[in-house]
Amino acid sequence: MPRNLSISPVDIEARTIAKTYGDTPVFANVSFRLARGEAVALVGANGAGKSTLLRCLMGLIPVSDGQITLLDVAAHRARGRELRALRARLGLVSQKHNLVPRMSVLSNVVHGLLGKAPGLRHWNHGLAPKPSRDAAMTALEKVGLADVALRRADRLSGGQSQRVAIARAIVSAPEILFADEPCASLDPAAGEDVMELFFRLAKDEGVTVIFTSHNVDHALRYGDRVLGLAGGALKLDVTAASLSRADLRGLYD
Numbered sequence: 701m702p703r704n705l706s707i708s709p710v711d712i713e714a715r716t717i718a719k720t721y722g723d724t725p726v727f728a729n730v731s732f733r734l735a736r737g738e739a740v741a742l743v744g745a746n747g748a749g750k751s752t753l754l755r756c757l758m759g760l761i762p763v764s765d766g767q768i769t770l771l772d773v774a775a776h777r778a779r780g781r782e783l784r785a786l787r788a789r790l791g792l793v794s795q796k797h798n799l800v801p802r803m804s805v806l807s808n809v810v811h812g813l814l815g816k817a818p819g820l821r822h823w824n825h826g827l828a829p830k831p832s833r834d835a836a837m838t839a840l841e842k843v844g845l846a847d848v849a850l851r852r853a854d855r856l857s858g859g860q861s862q863r864v865a866i867a868r869a870i871v872s873a874p875e876i877l878f879a880d881e882p883c884a885s886l887d888p889a890a891g892e893d894v895m896e897l898f899f900r901l902a903k904d905e906g907v908t909v910i911f912t913s914h915n916v917d918h919a920l921r922y923g924d925r926v927l928g929l930a931g932g933a934l935k936l937d938v939t940a941a942s943l944s945r946a947d948l949r950g951l952y953d
């Protein structure tokens with residue numbers, strides 16, 4: 701069901717957040733707001749802090765300072781049940797797909813429903829309720845892999861595995877989708893398909909999508925906005941349409 705796009709509430713707000721690992725600062729004083737249904741590219745050189753920022757936003761690691769509001773929840777101080785409930789509304793595609801190798805592709809996608817409905821029934825596709833299996837098949841169709849639903853996950857190529865991980869992330873209809881270099885292991889055509897899928901999720905279903913990428917072309921074509929990290933700060937926050945080559949040079953020099 702598409703969410704109401706007419707009022708465009710803010711889905712993600714970071715206010716002066718900072719992260720240090722031990723004594724080593726990664727970034728500081730980072731603030732931005734992302735509206736519902738925006739597709740946003742997070743760019744920057746290796747080690748700039750993109751993955752760290754995504755992990756902080758999702759509540760996987762704590763921020764060292766500042767506040768994060770996700771879907772009207774104060775995420776930086778959410779713990780326990782509140783944090784689990786919030787995470788169930790988020791989807792994550794990480795660089796490592798972490799599929800369960802000996803289980804079927806379909807079971808791996810059904811696992812994406814565990815956040816909303818924990819328990820054995822969402823561990824094995826044979827035990828899953830029909831609506832869950834149907835949702836998993838629909839997610840596999842979206843990534844073009846319905847035909848391998850019953851294959852063991854360890855019989856897939858790296859690119860297929862990544863697409864299964866994307867199906868697992870979207871099967872629960874997340875309100876915000878975080879994707880950390882989702883196309884890193886994909887060939888150019890499969891990468892385009894995945895970016896197109898993310899863009900459609902944002903535009904047609906109102907999912908807020910934030911993805912990191914080293915592919916400037918993807919950032920420009922599939923991001924409404926581009927955020928850039930460099931030198932421990934948010935150096936760039938512009939619409940993709942207004943991004944200039946000088947902006948990009950400033951990030952990678």
Ligand SMILES: Nc1ncnc2c1ncn2[C@@H]1O[C@H](COP(=O)(O)OP(=O)(O)OP(=O)(O)O)[C@@H](O)[C@H]1O
Pocket residue numbers: 721726744745746747748749750751752753
């Ligand atoms: N768990 C950790 N403990 C200590 N330092 C870390 C940890 N994770 C990342 N770092 C450091 O934090 C900095 C930012 O890393 P991060 O992975 O967030 O960058 P990135 O922009 O995603 O890089 P890449 O483009 O290479 O994936 C790097 O200097 C990295 O070595």
